[in-house]
Amino acid sequence: MRASSREGNSKVRGVLQVAAILASILIIAYGVLITEDRADPRWLGMLVVVGGLWIIALWPRRGYQLARSARPLVHLALVLAVGFGLVTIQVLRAQLLDRDRILAKASDPAAGVVDLRRYIAERQIERGRILLSDGTVIARDHTDGRGIRYRVYEGPSSYLAGYFSPGLYGAAGIERAFDRELSGSSTSGWNAWLDGILHRTRRGNDVVLSVDPRLQELGQTMLGERAGAAVLLDADSGAVLAFVSSPTFDPNQLSVPLGAPTEDVERARAYLEMLQKDGRGPLLLRPIQGLYVPGSIFKTVTAAAALQSGIATPTSVYRDDGALAVDSLVIIEQNRPDPTRVSFTLQEAYGYSLNVVFAQVGLELGAQRLEEMARAVGFEERIPFDLPVAPSQIAQTPDFLTSRAGIAETAFGQGQLLVTPLQMALLTAAVVRDGTIPEPYLVREIRSPDGGLIWSRQPKEWRRAFSGETAAALRDLMVWSVEHGYARPARIDGVTVGGKTGTAEVGDRAPHAWFIGFAERAGKRVVVAVVVEHGGSGVQVALPIGRALLEAAVQGS
């Protein structure tokens, strides 16, 4: 009887012990979830409960007869063991569970904490270089006499790298987008592990851009002091060969390392303020962040929609007698080559950039088909790229295209359209690629510090914009425009060139000068988009830059 009741007791005890331990684990897990800090009163309260549960779980068995005098010792041992257990929980919480929380708190500038360890760790890393396609270095690390590691930018195109300024502004551009590669934190595997274990100075990987410095500098020189952008793509791969933005900035002046002297920080701060106050926006990477009214170059999209939907062929004839009234809007035609002529084919209308014709084409298409084509070539979407690209815009107000005037204006490239140069270059690429748009890229490959290839870009198609037939017809339009139309100055001997100029009206100021075009020679196909802000006539201002880039690109091969 007695024995069995004791057994029953011990069974109850066993269940109680397991329950106490399980409960303590649950309480700890719950506490870690709901509390942020190890000294949160709720968490401390839970620890008291956990301590109590552990004492229940560890309480010596009844059957184990203790000498009366030994009992206080057992209790003392219990209390001390539970105390050490709670200390262990607290320290493990700090080291394992709260680790990220604590480190994030310290790296938040608002917290006002200086985590010297981060400075030291950053200093341990030699950041990878950024190179152009021929190996020209535009960004590299340099340790000065004081042991401070500065980021040094070299050459006129160094703004392509963005800037790296851990002591002040963080990072921007390629420096930001490829930070994991440059800082080496993406490196894994045996060598990275060994470097960590041996506390070797880690060297980040090199980022190689597809930009050709020869073309880049040509574009930069030709654009000169004028504000604007030029982007030159290899149509087959989508590689960016030139990526010109003007005006620009000197990333050296923004590069503030950790632990830099105060005067350096202040100088960088003043420089950035100056850049921000500069109304021309030197920090803007215009090929992808500049949004401009496209003007006549958008007629390419309208033509694409018309050809694709079958409402017109290149030889369809339209009437243009010098003016067109669409509701309250009166379109005055200034582009006719001969003021006495009133009928033009679509091909001629494209080559002579006739607004009246394209207004009619647009109205015939209607808002829906026009908008569909614009979306198909990439409008209103984030173009996949190594840097964030501003989406090009069809209309600002949702009901703009419900009016006939709005459709007419949009069809010849005014209205509320806003485009990036990259978007227009990709459109041109679709024309020469039988209707498909490549995924554009700026970074060609990642190389390890010893030059080994880690990753190489595989050219990809982004999407299909229109059919192959449409593309072929558009190609003919663009070639005709260069051979017989206003884009005639773009002709290059021995090279097939197609193009379209644009002169986009922007309020009272001088219009934006635009040129988009392609050149083909010996299997090499390149496309270009150039904009000169308030530059005036597209033919006189933007076209020469585009032509020079196309010529240099196809002849260099």
Next chain:
Amino acid sequence: MTRRGFSLRWLELQLLVIPAAVSLIGLSMISLARVGSTRWSWGDLTVSLVFIVAVFATSFWLTLLKVQGDQILLPIVVMLACLGLLLSQRLGPSLPEGGVWASLSERQLVYLIMGLALMWVTVGLVRHFFWLKRLKYTWAVLASFLTFFTMAFGTDLGSGARLWLDLGPITVQPGEVVKVLLVLFLAGYLDDYRELITRSYRVGPFSLPPLPYLIPLVGMWGIAVLAVILQNDLGNALLLFGIFLVMLYVASGRLLYVVGGLAAFAAAFVVALRLVPRVAQRVDIWLDPWSDPTGIGMQPVQADLAFAHGHILGTGWGFGFPQAIPVVATDYAFAALGEELGSLGTVAVIGLYLALVMRGLLVASRIRNSYVRLLSVGLVSVLGLQTLIILAGTVRLLPLTGITLPFISAGGSSLVTNFLLVGLLIRASEFARG
């Protein structure tokens, strides 16, 4: 256990190989990390070699004295002291010199040798415990004298409390000795009056503790604690209070004392929270150090960062930056270990302390002589409670109180006293049977 001839303390010797190896490996890691190359010379290892010789000599000295006592306590303590020594070698060159007689690294080695030497003397002198018991009031008087003398003539080494006695080239912290003296007194007194304390008076339906015999005891303790509070040394006040409660409980077996004591403590804490700004400040920093992360909250915030950077494996000796924590070598020695040895290191250190305390209590429970037994429990409690209080402070389980982490924190008085204490424990363990 033969009493014939010299029988080597084999278990102890075998176990001592571990701290010896750790000290050699650790020191070479520290010196190699500092120079950043793999070139080394025997000179780099001098400290470890001296340490190893001293430690093994201690074991042989115990053999020579035919000490039959426990063979596990010493290796645990030596392992902890080894970590403390390594930490001092690690931190010494990184911390600014305080214009003392030697660098932190050198001082810690000297203190360690002094501690071991004092242990040799203790083990040699204390063979029988009866005279320790007979001198119980002497210990009490000595403890009070030291406390009040420090209060009157002590100097403040920057902690806001006058805890140190300036003896020319060196400063000592009498508080460290006082707690051992208090244990010696309490063990003797409680053992003599055990019967009376255990008995209770019946007043009507209530059974009350024997107040007349407790009054002198509480008075003595009250004076000590009051003195410590007046000295602004909250950590030691808490420790002395804890020791008092533990010994009273172990001697009497009456839970009522503990409950009453804890209630009294809680009341005292609430009063202190209102009246003593230092206490309130400590509690505020404990609960929210991020409110002032570069001022009063700097210590706990930087310690949290040290723990967080340590993660699982730690940065490795010499590769962390524990010198970012103010007063790292004493208050936050555990955080420095947490950063460089990771959570594996912190758990191992906690495990070592737990092993030390449990071994000590196990040995004590086997001691038949009631005085020696009570004394052992008291001494183990000093180590256990002190470790618990400072660890709980460093990991923000409790508010931080500036006491030392036994055997690991830099500081001579603490190290020397703790080795004396271990010497007493090893001698006491000879009374264990079975």
